[in-house]
Amino acid sequence: MRARPETPTPEAIKIAEQNDRFRTTWGADSTVLGQIVMTRGVANLSPATKAIIMQRVQGFDTFTEDNDPYGDHSFGAFDVEMAGESHRIFWKIDLHEEITFSSPFLSVQ
Numbered sequence: 001m002r003a004r005p006e007t008p009t010p011e012a013i014k015i016a017e018q019n020d021r022f023r024t025t026w027g028a029d030s031t032v033l034g035q036i037v038m039t040r041g042v043a044n045l046s047p048a049t050k051a052i053i054m055q056r057v058q059g060f061d062t063f064t065e066d067n068d069p070y071g072d073h074s075f076g077a078f079d080v081e082m083a084g085e086s087h088r089i090f091w092k093i094d095l096h097e098e099i100t101f102s103s104p105f106l107s108v109q
Helices: 010-024 047-059
Strands: 075-082 085-092
Touching: 010 047, 047 075, 047 085
Parallel strands: none
Antiparallel strands: 075 085
């Protein structure tokens, strides 16, 4: 893994600001276009559990050198209690210039 620079680059700062706006508004900020996707496992959770996960992603602010080596706020992880057990949840923001191509199998369930 590459060491985190002492000071984030201007590009990393701009990306972090955009990622934070997208994440904290759950994609509702029209100045930062994006798409939210989730694994089938998360999609199949109860609405209450998904709401907890959504709130935890939106409120995530525990960025460290280990989980944010580039200073762009594009990744996080936390634990959620489900049925008395702790489960690790990972979230990730991928930056793309334009989303113009997608899998031809998106509609396959």
